[in-house]
Amino acid sequence: xxxxxxxxxxxxxxxxxxxxxxxxxxxxxxxxxxxxxxxxxxxxxxxxxxxxxxxxxxxxxxxxxxxxxxxxxxxxxxxxxxxxxxxxxxxxxxxxxxxxxxxxxxxxxxxxxxxxxxxxxxxxxxxxxxxxxxxxxxxxxxxxxxxxxxxxxxxxxxxxxxxxxxxxxxxxxxxxxxxxxxxxxxxxxxxxxxxxxxxxxxxxxxxxxxxxxxxxxxxxxxxxxxxxxxxxxxxxxxxxxxxxxxxxxxxxxxxxxxxxxxxxxxxxxxxxxxxxxxxxxxxxxxxxxxxxxxxxxxxxxxxxxxxxxxxxxxxxxxxxxxxxxxxxxxxxxxxxxxxxxxxxxxxxxxxxxxxxxxxxxxxxxxxxxxxxxxxxxxxxxxxxxxxxxxxxxxxxxxxxxxxxxxxxxxxxxxxxxxxxxxxxxxxxxxxxxxxxxxxxxxxxxxxxxxxxxxxxxxxxxxxxxxxxxxxxxxxxxxxxxxxxxxxxxxxxxxxxxxxxxxxxxxxxxxxxxxx
Numbered sequence: 001x002x003x004x005x006x007x008x009x010x011x012x013x014x015x016x017x018x019x020x021x022x023x024x025x026x027x028x029x030x031x032x033x034x035x036x037x038x039x040x041x042x043x044x045x046x047x048x049x050x051x052x053x054x055x056x057x058x059x060x061x062x063x064x065x066x067x068x069x070x071x072x073x074x075x076x077x078x079x080x081x082x083x084x085x086x087x088x089x090x091x092x093x094x095x096x097x098x099x100x101x102x103x104x105x106x107x108x109x110x111x112x113x114x115x116x117x118x119x120x121x122x123x124x125x126x127x128x129x130x131x132x133x134x135x136x137x138x139x140x141x142x143x144x145x146x147x148x149x150x151x152x153x154x155x156x157x158x159x160x161x162x163x164x165x166x167x168x169x170x171x172x173x174x175x176x177x178x179x180x181x182x183x184x185x186x187x188x189x190x191x192x193x194x195x196x197x198x199x200x201x202x203x204x205x206x207x208x209x210x211x212x213x214x215x216x217x218x219x220x221x222x223x224x225x226x227x228x229x230x231x232x233x234x235x236x237x238x239x240x241x242x243x244x245x246x247x248x249x250x251x252x253x254x255x256x257x258x259x260x261x262x263x264x265x266x267x268x269x270x271x272x273x274x275x276x277x278x279x280x281x282x283x284x285x286x287x288x289x290x291x292x293x294x295x296x297x298x299x300x301x302x303x304x305x306x307x308x309x310x311x312x313x314x315x316x317x318x319x320x321x322x323x324x325x326x327x328x329x330x331x332x333x334x335x336x337x338x339x340x341x342x343x344x345x346x347x348x349x350x351x352x353x354x355x356x357x358x359x360x361x362x363x364x365x366x367x368x369x370x371x372x373x374x375x376x377x378x379x380x381x382x383x384x385x386x387x388x389x390x391x392x393x394x395x396x397x398x399x400x401x402x403x404x405x406x407x408x409x410x411x412x413x414x415x416x417x418x419x420x421x422x423x424x425x426x427x428x429x430x431x432x433x434x435x436x437x438x439x440x441x442x443x444x445x446x447x448x449x450x451x452x453x454x455x456x457x458x459x460x461x462x463x464x465x466x467x468x469x470x471x472x473x474x475x476x477x478x479x480x481x482x483x484x485x486x487x488x489x490x491x492x493x494x495x496x497x498x499x500x501x502x503x504x505x506x507x508x509x510x511x512x513x514x515x
Contacts, residue, residue, distance in 0.1 A: 056082055073298060101287065114212075117231075124218045127151050133218050153334075172184075206283075237288065297360060318364065365442070366395045409473045462488045
Protein backbone atom coordinates (compact mmCIF):
# COMPACT_ATOMS: atom_id res chain seq x y z
CA UNK A 1 0.00 0.00 0.00
CA UNK A 2 1.34 3.44 -0.80
CA UNK A 3 0.39 6.96 0.11
CA UNK A 4 1.14 9.90 -2.17
CA UNK A 5 0.49 13.59 -1.81
CA UNK A 6 1.83 16.61 -3.66
CA UNK A 7 3.91 19.27 -1.72
CA UNK A 8 2.83 21.68 -0.84
CA UNK A 9 -0.05 39.86 -0.54
CA UNK A 10 -6.47 67.95 0.08
CA UNK A 11 -4.63 68.60 3.10
CA UNK A 12 -1.17 69.14 1.72
CA UNK A 13 0.44 69.89 5.06
CA UNK A 14 -0.97 66.74 6.59
CA UNK A 15 0.18 64.64 3.65
CA UNK A 16 3.66 66.17 3.80
CA UNK A 17 3.89 65.53 7.52
CA UNK A 18 2.93 61.90 7.00
CA UNK A 19 5.51 61.53 4.26
CA UNK A 20 8.27 63.13 6.37
CA UNK A 21 7.51 60.93 9.37
CA UNK A 22 7.37 57.91 7.09
CA UNK A 23 10.75 58.71 5.58
CA UNK A 24 12.26 59.16 9.03
CA UNK A 25 11.01 55.75 10.09
CA UNK A 26 12.10 54.05 6.89
CA UNK A 27 15.49 55.70 6.79
CA UNK A 28 16.36 54.99 10.39
CA UNK A 29 15.22 51.40 10.29
CA UNK A 30 13.80 51.79 13.80
CA UNK A 31 10.25 51.92 15.13
CA UNK A 32 9.56 55.27 16.77
CA UNK A 33 7.25 54.72 19.74
CA UNK A 34 6.84 58.45 20.33
CA UNK A 35 5.30 59.03 16.91
CA UNK A 36 3.50 55.67 16.79
CA UNK A 37 4.16 55.87 13.08
CA UNK A 38 5.89 52.50 12.88
CA UNK A 39 5.30 49.48 15.06
CA UNK A 40 6.30 45.88 15.18
CA UNK A 41 5.61 42.79 17.23
CA UNK A 42 8.39 40.57 18.48
CA UNK A 43 9.03 38.40 15.42
CA UNK A 44 10.53 34.95 15.13
CA UNK A 45 12.75 34.19 12.17
CA UNK A 46 10.52 34.78 9.14
CA UNK A 47 12.69 35.13 6.08
CA UNK A 48 11.95 38.22 3.98
CA UNK A 49 10.20 40.19 6.70
CA UNK A 50 13.09 42.65 6.86
CA UNK A 51 12.16 44.15 3.45
CA UNK A 52 8.53 44.86 4.30
CA UNK A 53 9.22 48.29 5.76
CA UNK A 54 10.53 49.61 2.46
CA UNK A 55 7.78 47.85 0.50
CA UNK A 56 5.00 49.43 2.56
CA UNK A 57 6.75 52.79 2.72
CA UNK A 58 7.08 52.94 -1.05
CA UNK A 59 3.41 52.12 -1.55
CA UNK A 60 2.20 54.68 0.99
CA UNK A 61 4.48 57.38 -0.45
CA UNK A 62 2.56 57.25 -3.73
CA UNK A 63 0.04 59.70 -2.29
CA UNK A 64 0.47 59.66 1.55
CA UNK A 65 -3.28 59.84 2.14
CA UNK A 66 -4.89 58.30 5.20
CA UNK A 67 -3.14 55.23 6.55
CA UNK A 68 -2.12 51.66 5.90
CA UNK A 69 -1.86 49.02 8.60
CA UNK A 70 -0.34 45.63 7.80
CA UNK A 71 0.04 42.46 9.83
CA UNK A 72 2.00 39.28 9.06
CA UNK A 73 0.94 35.96 10.55
CA UNK A 74 3.24 32.94 10.76
CA UNK A 75 1.94 29.74 12.26
CA UNK A 76 -0.07 30.57 15.35
CA UNK A 77 0.79 34.23 15.89
CA UNK A 78 0.92 37.73 14.54
CA UNK A 79 4.68 38.12 14.14
CA UNK A 80 4.95 41.61 12.66
CA UNK A 81 2.76 44.67 12.26
CA UNK A 82 3.29 48.11 10.79
CA UNK A 83 1.11 51.23 10.58
CA UNK A 84 1.90 54.32 8.52
CA UNK A 85 -0.08 57.49 8.07
CA UNK A 86 -3.07 59.02 9.79
CA UNK A 87 -6.22 57.40 11.09
CA UNK A 88 -7.66 60.93 11.14
CA UNK A 89 -6.01 63.47 8.86
CA UNK A 90 -7.75 66.50 10.36
CA UNK A 91 -6.73 65.84 13.95
CA UNK A 92 -3.47 64.18 12.86
CA UNK A 93 -4.25 61.08 14.88
CA UNK A 94 -1.71 58.51 13.80
CA UNK A 95 -2.69 54.97 12.87
CA UNK A 96 -1.40 52.15 15.06
CA UNK A 97 -2.15 48.52 15.82
CA UNK A 98 -5.20 49.55 17.88
CA UNK A 99 -6.78 51.46 15.01
CA UNK A 100 -10.18 50.07 14.03
CA UNK A 101 -11.02 49.71 10.34
CA UNK A 102 -14.01 48.42 8.40
CA UNK A 103 -13.32 45.24 6.42
CA UNK A 104 -16.40 44.99 4.19
CA UNK A 105 -16.74 41.61 2.48
CA UNK A 106 -14.16 39.96 4.72
CA UNK A 107 -17.25 39.56 6.91
CA UNK A 108 -18.34 36.74 4.57
CA UNK A 109 -15.73 34.25 5.86
CA UNK A 110 -17.15 34.78 9.36
CA UNK A 111 -20.63 33.94 8.09
CA UNK A 112 -19.23 30.81 6.46
CA UNK A 113 -17.71 29.77 9.81
CA UNK A 114 -21.18 29.96 11.38
CA UNK A 115 -22.44 27.67 8.63
CA UNK A 116 -19.63 25.19 9.28
CA UNK A 117 -20.27 25.30 13.03
CA UNK A 118 -23.95 24.46 12.56
CA UNK A 119 -23.09 21.68 10.11
CA UNK A 120 -20.57 20.24 12.57
CA UNK A 121 -23.22 20.45 15.30
CA UNK A 122 -25.70 18.49 13.23
CA UNK A 123 -28.16 21.39 13.01
CA UNK A 124 -28.13 21.62 9.23
CA UNK A 125 -26.56 20.01 6.18
CA UNK A 126 -24.90 21.82 3.31
CA UNK A 127 -27.35 20.16 0.95
CA UNK A 128 -30.45 21.36 2.83
CA UNK A 129 -32.71 23.77 0.93
CA UNK A 130 -32.57 27.23 2.47
CA UNK A 131 -36.33 27.73 2.09
CA UNK A 132 -36.88 25.03 4.72
CA UNK A 133 -35.61 27.47 7.34
CA UNK A 134 -36.22 30.80 5.61
CA UNK A 135 -39.41 30.37 3.55
CA UNK A 136 -39.36 34.07 2.68
CA UNK A 137 -36.86 33.26 -0.11
CA UNK A 138 -39.81 31.93 -2.10
CA UNK A 139 -40.58 35.62 -2.77
CA UNK A 140 -37.42 36.05 -4.88
CA UNK A 141 -38.29 37.29 -8.35
CA UNK A 142 -37.81 35.65 -11.76
CA UNK A 143 -37.25 32.11 -10.57
CA UNK A 144 -36.31 30.00 -13.62
CA UNK A 145 -38.81 27.35 -14.63
CA UNK A 146 -37.97 24.01 -13.09
CA UNK A 147 -35.34 25.42 -10.74
CA UNK A 148 -34.84 23.43 -7.57
CA UNK A 149 -34.60 25.33 -4.27
CA UNK A 150 -31.08 26.53 -3.68
CA UNK A 151 -29.05 25.04 -0.85
CA UNK A 152 -26.83 26.38 1.91
CA UNK A 153 -23.79 25.17 -0.03
CA UNK A 154 -24.89 27.07 -3.13
CA UNK A 155 -25.43 30.29 -1.18
CA UNK A 156 -22.03 29.95 0.52
CA UNK A 157 -20.19 29.29 -2.75
CA UNK A 158 -22.01 31.99 -4.75
CA UNK A 159 -23.77 29.47 -7.00
CA UNK A 160 -27.39 30.02 -5.90
CA UNK A 161 -28.14 31.96 -9.08
CA UNK A 162 -28.97 35.24 -7.34
CA UNK A 163 -28.27 38.81 -8.43
CA UNK A 164 -25.55 40.76 -6.66
CA UNK A 165 -27.95 43.24 -5.03
CA UNK A 166 -31.69 44.03 -4.94
CA UNK A 167 -32.86 45.45 -8.24
CA UNK A 168 -34.79 48.50 -7.05
CA UNK A 169 -33.53 51.46 -5.09
CA UNK A 170 -35.39 51.28 -1.83
CA UNK A 171 -34.91 51.49 1.93
CA UNK A 172 -32.50 48.54 1.80
CA UNK A 173 -29.13 50.26 1.94
CA UNK A 174 -29.40 52.02 5.30
CA UNK A 175 -30.56 51.05 8.75
CA UNK A 176 -28.99 49.90 12.01
CA UNK A 177 -27.66 46.44 12.72
CA UNK A 178 -30.57 45.84 15.10
CA UNK A 179 -33.03 45.83 12.18
CA UNK A 180 -30.88 44.34 9.42
CA UNK A 181 -32.93 41.16 9.06
CA UNK A 182 -36.18 43.10 8.74
CA UNK A 183 -34.53 45.21 6.06
CA UNK A 184 -33.33 42.08 4.28
CA UNK A 185 -36.79 40.53 4.21
CA UNK A 186 -38.18 43.69 2.62
CA UNK A 187 -35.45 43.51 -0.05
CA UNK A 188 -36.00 39.86 -1.02
CA UNK A 189 -39.00 40.48 -3.34
CA UNK A 190 -36.87 43.07 -5.15
CA UNK A 191 -34.06 40.56 -5.78
CA UNK A 192 -34.12 38.26 -8.77
CA UNK A 193 -32.58 35.09 -10.01
CA UNK A 194 -30.11 35.51 -12.86
CA UNK A 195 -29.43 31.80 -13.48
CA UNK A 196 -30.44 28.33 -12.43
CA UNK A 197 -29.06 27.46 -8.98
CA UNK A 198 -25.91 25.38 -9.19
CA UNK A 199 -25.06 26.21 -12.80
CA UNK A 200 -22.64 29.16 -12.52
CA UNK A 201 -20.73 31.42 -10.18
CA UNK A 202 -22.35 34.78 -9.49
CA UNK A 203 -21.06 36.97 -6.67
CA UNK A 204 -24.03 37.98 -4.52
CA UNK A 205 -23.95 40.27 -1.52
CA UNK A 206 -27.62 39.75 -0.79
CA UNK A 207 -27.05 36.01 -1.13
CA UNK A 208 -24.73 36.11 1.88
CA UNK A 209 -27.22 38.25 3.78
CA UNK A 210 -29.86 35.59 3.09
CA UNK A 211 -27.37 32.97 4.27
CA UNK A 212 -26.85 34.82 7.56
CA UNK A 213 -30.58 35.17 8.16
CA UNK A 214 -31.20 31.51 7.41
CA UNK A 215 -28.39 30.45 9.75
CA UNK A 216 -29.94 32.53 12.51
CA UNK A 217 -33.17 30.59 12.03
CA UNK A 218 -31.27 27.28 12.13
CA UNK A 219 -29.40 28.26 15.29
CA UNK A 220 -32.41 29.71 17.06
CA UNK A 221 -30.18 32.68 17.82
CA UNK A 222 -29.79 35.93 15.86
CA UNK A 223 -26.84 35.95 13.48
CA UNK A 224 -25.05 38.84 15.20
CA UNK A 225 -25.39 37.30 18.66
CA UNK A 226 -24.08 33.94 17.37
CA UNK A 227 -21.02 35.50 15.78
CA UNK A 228 -20.19 37.41 18.93
CA UNK A 229 -20.60 34.39 21.21
CA UNK A 230 -19.28 31.57 19.01
CA UNK A 231 -16.63 33.23 16.83
CA UNK A 232 -15.41 36.59 18.14
CA UNK A 233 -15.27 35.69 21.84
CA UNK A 234 -13.59 32.25 21.66
CA UNK A 235 -11.02 33.57 19.19
CA UNK A 236 -10.20 36.48 21.51
CA UNK A 237 -11.41 39.12 19.04
CA UNK A 238 -12.20 41.61 21.78
CA UNK A 239 -12.18 44.74 19.59
CA UNK A 240 -14.31 43.44 16.73
CA UNK A 241 -17.80 44.86 16.26
CA UNK A 242 -20.67 45.02 13.78
CA UNK A 243 -21.12 48.74 14.48
CA UNK A 244 -19.30 51.48 16.34
CA UNK A 245 -19.85 51.58 20.10
CA UNK A 246 -18.25 53.76 22.81
CA UNK A 247 -15.52 51.19 23.53
CA UNK A 248 -13.95 51.54 20.07
CA UNK A 249 -15.21 54.94 18.88
CA UNK A 250 -12.00 56.83 19.67
CA UNK A 251 -9.91 54.33 17.70
CA UNK A 252 -12.01 54.08 14.53
CA UNK A 253 -10.16 55.36 11.46
CA UNK A 254 -11.88 58.10 9.49
CA UNK A 255 -12.81 56.80 6.04
CA UNK A 256 -11.86 58.87 2.98
CA UNK A 257 -12.91 58.75 -0.66
CA UNK A 258 -10.63 60.33 -3.27
CA UNK A 259 -12.89 62.20 -5.68
CA UNK A 260 -12.26 62.66 -9.39
CA UNK A 261 -10.71 66.09 -8.87
CA UNK A 262 -8.30 64.75 -6.25
CA UNK A 263 -10.04 66.22 -3.23
CA UNK A 264 -11.04 64.08 -0.27
CA UNK A 265 -14.55 63.19 0.84
CA UNK A 266 -14.75 62.21 4.51
CA UNK A 267 -18.54 62.54 4.77
CA UNK A 268 -19.78 59.51 2.82
CA UNK A 269 -18.11 56.95 5.05
CA UNK A 270 -19.11 58.84 8.20
CA UNK A 271 -22.71 58.96 7.00
CA UNK A 272 -22.74 55.23 6.32
CA UNK A 273 -21.34 54.56 9.77
CA UNK A 274 -24.10 56.69 11.33
CA UNK A 275 -26.99 55.38 9.25
CA UNK A 276 -25.91 51.74 9.01
CA UNK A 277 -25.69 49.48 5.96
CA UNK A 278 -29.22 48.11 5.92
CA UNK A 279 -29.28 44.42 5.05
CA UNK A 280 -25.51 44.30 4.49
CA UNK A 281 -24.51 42.77 7.81
CA UNK A 282 -23.52 39.10 7.23
CA UNK A 283 -21.87 40.18 4.00
CA UNK A 284 -20.03 43.34 5.02
CA UNK A 285 -20.50 45.00 8.42
CA UNK A 286 -17.48 44.11 10.57
CA UNK A 287 -15.12 46.64 12.17
CA UNK A 288 -11.85 45.19 13.51
CA UNK A 289 -8.14 45.66 14.20
CA UNK A 290 -4.95 44.11 12.89
CA UNK A 291 -4.54 41.96 16.01
CA UNK A 292 -8.11 40.68 15.92
CA UNK A 293 -8.17 39.85 12.22
CA UNK A 294 -4.81 38.12 12.65
CA UNK A 295 -6.48 35.87 15.21
CA UNK A 296 -9.03 34.89 12.60
CA UNK A 297 -6.26 34.11 10.09
CA UNK A 298 -4.60 31.89 12.69
CA UNK A 299 -7.92 30.04 12.88
CA UNK A 300 -8.06 29.71 9.08
CA UNK A 301 -4.54 28.27 9.16
CA UNK A 302 -5.86 25.47 11.41
CA UNK A 303 -4.11 26.89 14.44
CA UNK A 304 -7.18 27.54 16.62
CA UNK A 305 -8.93 25.40 19.24
CA UNK A 306 -11.43 22.75 18.19
CA UNK A 307 -13.93 24.47 20.49
CA UNK A 308 -14.53 26.99 17.71
CA UNK A 309 -14.70 24.40 14.92
CA UNK A 310 -13.28 20.88 14.64
CA UNK A 311 -10.12 21.01 12.59
CA UNK A 312 -11.42 18.19 10.42
CA UNK A 313 -14.46 20.27 9.44
CA UNK A 314 -12.31 23.30 8.66
CA UNK A 315 -9.83 21.32 6.58
CA UNK A 316 -12.62 19.72 4.56
CA UNK A 317 -14.16 23.14 3.93
CA UNK A 318 -11.05 24.24 2.05
CA UNK A 319 -11.36 21.36 -0.41
CA UNK A 320 -14.41 22.58 -2.33
CA UNK A 321 -13.76 25.40 -4.81
CA UNK A 322 -15.97 26.67 -7.62
CA UNK A 323 -14.24 28.32 -10.59
CA UNK A 324 -15.25 31.98 -10.64
CA UNK A 325 -13.73 32.98 -13.96
CA UNK A 326 -13.29 31.32 -17.34
CA UNK A 327 -9.50 31.51 -17.18
CA UNK A 328 -9.50 29.45 -13.97
CA UNK A 329 -7.42 32.13 -12.25
CA UNK A 330 -9.84 32.50 -9.33
CA UNK A 331 -12.33 30.39 -7.45
CA UNK A 332 -14.70 30.61 -4.51
CA UNK A 333 -15.24 28.20 -1.64
CA UNK A 334 -17.10 28.31 1.66
CA UNK A 335 -16.56 32.01 2.26
CA UNK A 336 -13.08 32.25 0.79
CA UNK A 337 -11.52 33.18 -2.51
CA UNK A 338 -8.88 31.02 -4.17
CA UNK A 339 -6.47 32.97 -6.35
CA UNK A 340 -3.43 32.44 -8.51
CA UNK A 341 -0.63 34.80 -9.41
CA UNK A 342 1.68 33.23 -11.97
CA UNK A 343 2.45 29.83 -10.42
CA UNK A 344 1.57 30.83 -6.84
CA UNK A 345 -1.84 30.00 -5.37
CA UNK A 346 -3.30 31.38 -2.15
CA UNK A 347 -6.60 31.85 -0.33
CA UNK A 348 -8.47 34.59 1.49
CA UNK A 349 -10.83 37.46 0.83
CA UNK A 350 -10.80 41.18 0.13
CA UNK A 351 -13.29 43.81 1.22
CA UNK A 352 -14.29 47.37 0.52
CA UNK A 353 -16.95 49.81 1.74
CA UNK A 354 -17.18 53.58 1.57
CA UNK A 355 -13.83 54.92 2.81
CA UNK A 356 -12.19 51.58 3.61
CA UNK A 357 -10.34 48.77 1.85
CA UNK A 358 -9.04 45.57 3.40
CA UNK A 359 -7.33 42.35 2.38
CA UNK A 360 -6.87 39.03 4.18
CA UNK A 361 -4.75 36.46 2.35
CA UNK A 362 -3.08 33.30 3.56
CA UNK A 363 -1.20 30.21 2.48
CA UNK A 364 -2.25 27.18 4.53
CA UNK A 365 0.59 25.02 3.28
CA UNK A 366 3.25 27.56 4.22
CA UNK A 367 1.37 28.63 7.38
CA UNK A 368 1.65 32.29 6.41
CA UNK A 369 -0.90 35.07 6.27
CA UNK A 370 -1.19 38.81 5.64
CA UNK A 371 -3.87 41.28 6.67
CA UNK A 372 -3.95 44.83 5.35
CA UNK A 373 -6.21 47.80 6.07
CA UNK A 374 -6.52 51.20 4.41
CA UNK A 375 -8.93 53.99 5.32
CA UNK A 376 -8.99 55.41 1.79
CA UNK A 377 -10.81 54.37 -1.37
CA UNK A 378 -9.17 55.70 -4.51
CA UNK A 379 -5.86 57.45 -4.96
CA UNK A 380 -2.63 56.03 -6.28
CA UNK A 381 -2.03 53.27 -3.76
CA UNK A 382 -2.90 49.66 -4.56
CA UNK A 383 -3.41 48.00 -1.18
CA UNK A 384 -4.75 44.72 -2.53
CA UNK A 385 -1.74 44.25 -4.79
CA UNK A 386 0.54 45.19 -1.88
CA UNK A 387 -1.00 42.50 0.34
CA UNK A 388 -0.48 39.88 -2.37
CA UNK A 389 3.08 41.10 -2.96
CA UNK A 390 3.86 40.67 0.73
CA UNK A 391 2.37 37.19 1.00
CA UNK A 392 3.91 35.92 -2.22
CA UNK A 393 7.35 37.30 -1.33
CA UNK A 394 7.30 35.69 2.13
CA UNK A 395 6.11 32.39 0.68
CA UNK A 396 8.86 32.50 -1.96
CA UNK A 397 11.47 33.06 0.76
CA UNK A 398 10.12 30.13 2.74
CA UNK A 399 10.10 27.89 -0.33
CA UNK A 400 13.71 28.86 -0.98
CA UNK A 401 14.57 28.07 2.65
CA UNK A 402 12.92 24.65 2.31
CA UNK A 403 14.75 23.96 -0.95
CA UNK A 404 18.08 24.96 0.58
CA UNK A 405 17.48 22.51 3.41
CA UNK A 406 16.63 19.76 0.90
CA UNK A 407 19.73 20.48 -1.18
CA UNK A 408 21.92 20.38 1.92
CA UNK A 409 20.47 17.10 3.15
CA UNK A 410 20.59 15.44 -0.28
CA UNK A 411 24.24 16.37 -0.68
CA UNK A 412 25.20 15.22 2.80
CA UNK A 413 22.69 12.34 2.94
CA UNK A 414 21.64 13.27 6.45
CA UNK A 415 18.15 12.92 7.87
CA UNK A 416 16.01 15.83 9.00
CA UNK A 417 16.37 16.32 12.74
CA UNK A 418 13.58 14.47 14.48
CA UNK A 419 12.49 12.50 11.41
CA UNK A 420 13.05 9.07 12.95
CA UNK A 421 11.10 10.03 16.06
CA UNK A 422 8.33 11.43 13.85
CA UNK A 423 8.22 8.18 11.87
CA UNK A 424 8.03 6.01 14.99
CA UNK A 425 5.26 8.21 16.35
CA UNK A 426 3.34 8.06 13.07
CA UNK A 427 3.47 4.27 12.95
CA UNK A 428 2.15 3.87 16.48
CA UNK A 429 -0.54 6.54 15.98
CA UNK A 430 -1.74 4.86 12.81
CA UNK A 431 -1.73 1.51 14.57
CA UNK A 432 -3.94 2.91 17.36
CA UNK A 433 -6.12 4.88 14.95
CA UNK A 434 -5.39 8.11 16.81
CA UNK A 435 -3.06 10.32 14.73
CA UNK A 436 -2.00 13.68 16.14
CA UNK A 437 -3.31 15.86 13.33
CA UNK A 438 -1.83 18.98 14.95
CA UNK A 439 1.61 17.64 13.97
CA UNK A 440 0.63 17.30 10.29
CA UNK A 441 0.14 19.78 7.49
CA UNK A 442 -3.56 20.54 6.79
CA UNK A 443 -3.44 18.62 3.51
CA UNK A 444 -1.85 15.57 5.10
CA UNK A 445 -4.27 15.65 8.03
CA UNK A 446 -7.23 15.72 5.66
CA UNK A 447 -5.91 12.83 3.56
CA UNK A 448 -5.01 10.77 6.62
CA UNK A 449 -8.52 11.13 8.04
CA UNK A 450 -9.93 9.79 4.80
CA UNK A 451 -7.61 6.78 4.67
CA UNK A 452 -7.16 6.09 8.37
CA UNK A 453 -9.06 2.81 8.56
CA UNK A 454 -7.15 1.32 5.63
CA UNK A 455 -3.81 2.49 7.01
CA UNK A 456 -4.63 1.25 10.49
CA UNK A 457 -5.44 -2.20 9.13
CA UNK A 458 -2.21 -2.29 7.10
CA UNK A 459 0.00 -1.41 10.08
CA UNK A 460 -1.85 -3.75 12.43
CA UNK A 461 -1.25 -6.78 10.17
CA UNK A 462 2.51 -6.23 10.38
CA UNK A 463 2.72 -6.74 14.13
CA UNK A 464 5.08 -4.90 16.45
CA UNK A 465 7.71 -2.51 15.13
CA UNK A 466 11.18 -3.99 15.63
CA UNK A 467 13.58 -1.49 14.06
CA UNK A 468 13.86 1.67 11.97
CA UNK A 469 16.90 2.13 9.73
CA UNK A 470 17.79 5.33 7.89
CA UNK A 471 18.52 4.58 4.22
CA UNK A 472 19.17 8.04 2.79
CA UNK A 473 17.58 11.18 1.36
CA UNK A 474 15.71 11.07 -1.94
CA UNK A 475 16.13 13.69 -4.70
CA UNK A 476 12.97 15.57 -3.65
CA UNK A 477 14.06 15.57 -0.03
CA UNK A 478 12.23 12.67 1.63
CA UNK A 479 13.85 10.98 4.58
CA UNK A 480 13.90 7.32 3.53
CA UNK A 481 13.64 4.67 6.25
CA UNK A 482 13.27 0.92 6.36
CA UNK A 483 10.76 -0.05 9.04
CA UNK A 484 10.98 -3.69 10.08
CA UNK A 485 8.02 -5.34 11.80
CA UNK A 486 7.33 -8.81 13.15
CA UNK A 487 5.56 -9.83 9.94
CA UNK A 488 7.10 -7.74 7.21
CA UNK A 489 8.91 -4.56 6.21
CA UNK A 490 7.99 -1.20 4.75
CA UNK A 491 9.88 1.60 3.06
CA UNK A 492 8.77 4.96 4.44
CA UNK A 493 9.43 8.34 2.86
CA UNK A 494 8.78 11.23 5.23
CA UNK A 495 9.00 14.95 4.54
CA UNK A 496 9.16 17.26 7.55
CA UNK A 497 8.34 20.95 7.55
CA UNK A 498 10.89 23.33 8.97
CA UNK A 499 8.90 23.47 12.22
CA UNK A 500 9.13 19.69 12.59
CA UNK A 501 5.56 18.85 11.60
CA UNK A 502 5.00 16.14 8.99
CA UNK A 503 4.24 17.57 5.57
CA UNK A 504 3.90 14.35 3.53
CA UNK A 505 4.53 10.66 4.02
CA UNK A 506 4.43 7.61 1.77
CA UNK A 507 4.94 3.98 2.59
CA UNK A 508 5.05 0.73 0.66
CA UNK A 509 5.70 -2.90 1.44
CA UNK A 510 9.14 -4.26 0.55
CA UNK A 511 10.59 -7.79 0.70
CA UNK A 512 12.01 -8.70 4.07
CA UNK A 513 15.78 -9.15 3.91
CA UNK A 514 17.12 -12.29 5.60
CA UNK A 515 20.73 -13.04 6.49
